[in-house]
Amino acid sequence: MNWQIVSHIHGGHQSSPATQEEYRAAATALDDAGAGLCAQASAWSQAALRLGSERVGAPLCPALASGSPAAAAQGHETLPYDRLIAACRSRAGELERTGNEMRGMADLLIRAHGLYSEAEAGVRRAVTELTQAGTQLLPGWATWIMGSAAVGGLAGSWLVEGRPNPAASSWVTSTFQEGYMSGVGALVAGIVPGKGVPHTDEVNKAAGKIANVTGPLKDIVQGDHLQVRQVTARTEVVRASASVEDSLENLRRLAEERLGRIDLDSGLGYATVAVQRYERADGTNAWLVTIPGTDGRGDSPFGWEQNVELMSDDPERRRRADSARMVVEAMERAGIGPDEPVAMVGHSQGGIVAAAIAADESERFDIRHIVTAGSPVANHPVPSKTWVTSIEIEDELVASLDGAENPATEQWMTVRGTVQPTPDRQGPTLNTDGSCSPGVASNVWGNSPYAGAPVADPSKTQELSHWLKYHQAAYRNASDLGGPAVTTHERHFAGIIEGELRQTLYYEGRMTNHTDQAPGEHAGFDRVGR
Incomplete structure (x- = not known):
């Protein structure tokens, strides 16, 4: 079975109340007209049923019911029931398809404008x-x-x-x-x-208390010394980007390459992030930081343990989270200046890291826009200067771990997707009168290219929707709808990294006990990009 994502947009730039009312009136008119056409389709279907009943139930003239040649020879006349019934059914089908398309257009208009x-x-x-x-x-x-x-x-x-x-x-x-x-x-x-x-922070307060216990334990088990080292990729993994969709695809490539789900022969391993420098037309620099999610390795700063610290309501505890420290150090080593605009894109823990850095390091970096996919970041105090584009899937669980829905503001937009089976399409049919009816989808909105975005490489059965490919499909569907919120956020993100890609740097992190080895001697670095 194939799967698609149907998206709804919350927050972000909205039209004026008067314009929204006009869109709402248009959507209502489309829905009413569609319902009227569907009602007429039902009437034509009923007419076909009545004609069929009359044909076989003529009580005073059994010969008519048989339709035999002998009846015609005796001067009996009968209606062309087959053609009439086929015509009624054809008209009913046409009206129902048109009515469903109009109602589908109303649904698309509602979703595009978040009405x-x-x-x-x-x-x-x-x-x-x-x-x-x-x-x-x-x-x-x-x-x-x-x-x-x-x-x-x-x-x-x-x-x-x-x-x-x-x-x-x-x-x-x-x-x-x-x-x-x-x-x-x-x-x-x-x-x-x-x-x-x-927009309260019950979960974050609880995470802060838990992190006070788990943090020291993690340091004992995993080590408390973070080693960050620049590594070289043998192949291009994170490519030039000009949009959120491009950046999500680069994020997927880096995440799946380091987890071994794909093999790009890059030599990159786990706990690797990418920092890209774009040169603008005026010669200034802009930066894009790509941060994959949890990899769960024993010596990785992107382990499961770091999630609790990142979710803490204490900014100092968030700063001490190994994954946040690693990304900050990578940004500093790459040479990002305090006045140079930065965009960040992250999946799962990577999105939490982006939100934490935007909230806690606003004096060190000029974070202009972050894109989070499947990340519980509703309660992070992201400053208003930073735009947030969040992508969440209804049933993925991870994005719900913050216990609250995201703020809905001009700067914070959430694309919320729902996983649905892709509707089966019915092939064209040949009617009894020789006419041909085109194929249609089996549901109301399936014949619209904007109804839902297909999930890449779908499984035969439903799978956990926390994989990045589901978030990519959700954002694609939201982009296809073309509402003002998505358009404005896309334009803002693209404006930050507008320019020519000059450099892509990869940084890898490992946790160790600093008493065991000197920095840079960890064996894990010898096999990654070297």
Whole structure:
């Protein structure tokens, strides 16, 4: 089965209230007209059914029902039922297709301009608040319900697919993940029930407390000495970029190359980031930093342990996170000046690092725009000068770990994607009167190229949607819609790195115990790009 992502846009630049009202009126008119055409299609279908019933049910003239040549010889006349029924069905099909296309256009218009984003956010916030309150008041029951739902998803996938699929558990619990995480965070942080959840930092406060314990333990197990070293790629991995979509593709290439999911023969290993220098027309420099996510290696600064520190509400604790320290050191070694504009793009932990640096190192670097994919960054205090383009998938879990939805401002836009099966297409059909009906998609909006963006290299069954290819499809669908929020953010991002790529530098990090080896002698560097 193939999969597609249907995206909705929240936040970012919006049209004026008057313009939005005009778009809303246009969407309503399209939807009403489409519904009217679908109603007429139903009437034509009913007419076809009545004609068929009359043909076989003429009580006073059985010969008509048979349609035999003998009836015509006796002077009997009959209607051309076959042609009439076919014509009614053809007209019904045409009206239904046109009506569905008009309703689909209304849906696309609504999504492109985020016309219902406030209502969607309100419903989402209400569910999150109720789930948080329930988790705080009855944590045992809440955990039991979430666990049962997850197990039920696994069992259902086992019956359908023949094996347990973790993606099914994430999909079943997706509606309540933010609220549950916020509730658990509030319990750990000691926050009393009743506090509202929008843009609050229960999870981050809890992460700060947890990091006070796990941080020192991590230093003992993994080592507390960070070694950062420039490495050379044998092949081009991170290429020149002129857009968010280009940068996401470069991020995917670097992430999958270092994890071994693809083989570009670059020689790059895990815990590697890229820093690119673009020269503008006026001779000044701009920079793009590409940061993949967690790799989970034992001596990597991008291990699982560092996520807790990055999620802390304490800026000093975030600064001490090894992955943040590594990227900051790579940026300094590359020569990024305090007044040179910087854009950053990161996946998962890489996106959290970008948000943390934008929040905590604003005096050291001029971070103008960050792009995060699947990163829980709602509560990071990113300054208003930094634009944020966040991409999240509804059922991926990781993006919900912050327990809150992202701010919806001019500078902060969230593209929220939903995984759906790609609709099957019906081939062209030959009607009884010799006419041909074109093929159509099996759902209402599937015949629109903007309905959803296909996921690259799809699996036959649903998989965990935290892979970067799902975020790429979500952003592609949002770009195809062409709304003002996405267009404005894309223009801002492209304006920062506008120029000619002059240099791509790769930096690799390793954790070690500084008493074991002198800096630069770690064996892990000998095999990477050397």
